[in-house]
Amino acid sequence: MREIFAIDLGNKQVKLKSSRGEYRFPSRLLLERKSGLDLATEALKVNSGIDTFQMLNEKDSFKIGEGIDKLGKNSDMRETIAFGKSRYTNAFFEKLIEYSLAKLSLDFEGETPEVEVVIGVPTEDFTKDEIKKTIVRYLNPEKKKARQHSAIINDQTINTFVVRTHLLPQPMGTIYDLVLDDAADIRNKDMITQNIALVDIGGGTVLLDSINHFEFDTINRKQEKSGVHKLLGSINSDYDGDIKPDIYEIEGIIRDGKEAEEFIYSPTVNESISMTEVIQYNIDRYTEEIIQKVVSVYKDMDQFDVVIFTGGGSSIINKELIHNSLDHVLFSENKEYSNAYGFYKYGMYVTK
Template identity: 30%
Template sequence: MKQMKLFAIDLGNRQVKLKSEKATKVLPSYYVDVAEYGKRNVLELVKSDDAATTGDYKSGRDEGFTYVWGTGLDVSRKHVTDTLGLSKRYDSREFKVLADLALAELARDFKESSGGILDVVVVTGVPTNEYDDEETFKYIKEALTGVRSAEIDGVTYVVRVHEVYILMQPVGTAVDVMVDETGDVIDGNDIEDGYVGIVDIGGGTIIIDAFEKMNLDTNNRVQLEEGSHKLFINIRNRVNDNKDGHRITEHEVERMVRDGHEDSTYYWSPNGRDNLNLTDIVKQERERYTRKVIQSVRGTFKSMSRMRKIYVTGGTANLLNQNEFKIAIPIAEFVKDSETANVRGYYKYGLLNEVNIVDESDAIKN
């Protein structure tokens, strides 16, 4: 038997969440062709001491193209390569490139991946509606399994993915709630012997599921294509409807809303001179979006009195008006660090089931 490195990967529509024994990372699900930036750094007079928040990435299966990717990605006046898609997403070139970048981003923390090949097992997830779709499983496994490589700032990282485990997306949060950091089940958790709801609000979808003693309740569930992209589009449209001539993109809206300010104000500069206060628009659209989610949850869970708790999770949960949500649905509990709850659960699932312990006779050799 051989113990391999365990990678948990959540390739969401708006955010990529990654976890290994070394780190937990959150990055955008889009990247920018380096050509969009023109000739870079020609005016850089002094080398910055600030830590880099982006890098140059080259996928092993997209030769000739370099992409800029990272938490500090500059999307102003740039054509963004997006992986958002609600159909055939997993078979697209953009998704496969994102998979390579994600694997390399995790692998860069392990020295053996740059001097050889790092052997890994991956746990990931898909929305509930796609869980029984054989084609979806096929495309995801094709995107991740085997020898994969990507270059980051001139250094090539290589991994050999021996197995890919695919879970229902909300199961990630369920496992995160019921399993501790070492992979042991927590005594007296709500998930194992209770009837609970999980509201997973992501970039592309809102998934509302119920589990009774870990069994999916197929009669009280829904999946809506109403993720945060709808919130960002509504804000974008309202800003662009103004007569001042300024045009904001959906990705600029996302950066502004997610970054925010400590005093809950929202500003956007279209040109580096003007600083537009968009606080009223953002707050009103967040409030409107919160009410829509509340209505969807109420419409799905018509017998909340029988439920022990409703966990609210996903990368968009922290954009809701949480006070209003809890007043409307008192049994709601917002999962801590909700944007990484699923990927933490995927990782804990791997630990709990020892999926990274592989029989060497079954291991991929090349």
Template identity: 30%
Template sequence: MEIFSLDLGNKQVKLVSSKTIGASGSKEKTNPIKAKILPAHFLDYSDLGDQRTAVASATLDINKYKSGKDPDYEYAWGTDLHRVHAEDKFISTIGFQNRYSRREFAVLADMAIGQLALDFPESKTGILEVIVTTGVPTEDFNDTSIDSITKTLLGDHNVIINDESMNIRVKEVIVNPQPAGTAYNEVLDNEGYIIDDQESLLEEQIAVIDIGGGTLLVDTLKNMNLSDPHAQKPTGAHELYDRIVRLVVESGIRGITSYEVEQLLRHSDPREGYFYKPNKNESFSITEHVEKAISKYSRDVMNTVSTTLKGSTKIDHVLFTGGTSNLLQQAEAKREYPFARFVKDSEIANALGFYKAALATVASRSE
């Protein structure tokens, strides 16, 4: 039975299967992509307008989806969604209350399952049976949220992508506390076995600092189980993007949006600087504003971390994860915590960890 790992974040969706990770038996093993990364927002397909021609001709990486969770509507979703310039019509799942019971979340989860199923021919000729593993922030790791997610994911799913129908049957749902994902990814290899020189993490007290699109999460794991202290703040990447926008606008440069800042930070080389190009004829250096905002944001993050952990001397390791952790000034973190570790593949570490842990769980059942 296949394992699908879904990290359905506020800003991005990260998806892992045996096909993406390059596990044994996968043809993609020689050049795995590790995870599929897509935006956590989507569009009503009718809102694409004239862009539907570009989508149909495959000039944009956007697909047409129809979800059994909302069969009367068609949706557009893909990595090039930002290029249609319809941000005001994006359907978002971001929210800090009742997120998992919303129709938008159910549709996003359905499309994510369908996106992974694309790589498995049996989903198109029969019914692909899978185990789905996912995670939620510590604040949401309770019976109500777990029940809502399980209800959404468990059972039969019919997803149509570009008129290609797929049937997936989710036989089991595993819901993990989100910080465990990064820890599992550090401890386990791609087959779900313990990495020898990382085994000590299983018995240590670890702080996991997860800086995502919508939230900053500070969690503590002891023997890989949730422990105190922990904190969840609505100060993820969006706060950094908004701060950069304010600084740029105050300098007299108009028109830049938080979404454009996000794309700029994602695709620019810090060594070459940051340049805002509102059109093909103009280019404005905003490097000074970006660096100032990152410096302030790094201090704010470390203040939250230090306040939460309260100078605890019992922490053995501090793991920084989440896509935004790549933007932090690492010297600021290591000044406070010399044993801090900025994990590899931080953007997809949770999804990878959920997948590896599910592999280990399934393997243990057959022993």
């Protein structure tokens, strides 16, 4: 049986899922610089949640994984955030794809899995044939039955055979996650016939789409470059403390403190600085901006059966402000994983 690999390559976070594992990590790579002094520290070095990754036949190696932002080497960080076609032809974006395939394949213990990849792109990008062809040809060239992808993780060469590529608009991942159960059987038949407003707040973009009877509305939709990166930049600009965190650290502070709504910056083990006031203020302003976008794009809100919020940003914004301003709101239960889960369920459904 072929395996399904679901890959959600967000501008700030990558989310992956297969039958044997699921992962989330920042959409960036840390260039590894080694010196003779490294031999003195290797014995007790702990890099939990971090892999060393290298493309075949390339000299440079990179650190990648959930913990790279805590290594304190941001000058060597290689970002993949970009918009339009330039994102998909970026060498570091291709490295993210290769690492993602290899990371999922590692769970198959020495096997070389044959996989069907389900990958999503922003809705506007999905409407452009040139972008879709660029991604599909990279993963699985048209004139070949399969493409072997190889990469090195922690000195181990990992091979993956991609036999087919499925491309979806990113927000459809959330819809499939809500409509299908874990066995890819339909669990929410009513949603297929509903008129849905879908707000996907990602790291780079905010996607506002509407789906009526499981068809995209080409009028009531918009894609903006105002994802969570804009919020992080605002916080960075507004904070005037003596020791200033960068945007990577701010992202971690929000992730660690959101549940308790207490945001603490610890530049060293000896110091803890409250950033709660400045972060909460900017979250509230950003939430109000999102509400205005929703009202502006959809206009007649009464036409919708439900307004669904999804994406990593949906777990950051002020939900109370959203509910006070909009009716029939639903936050996807799997939050930033929702698209990846939906991609996986879609792959299972179409290969049954």
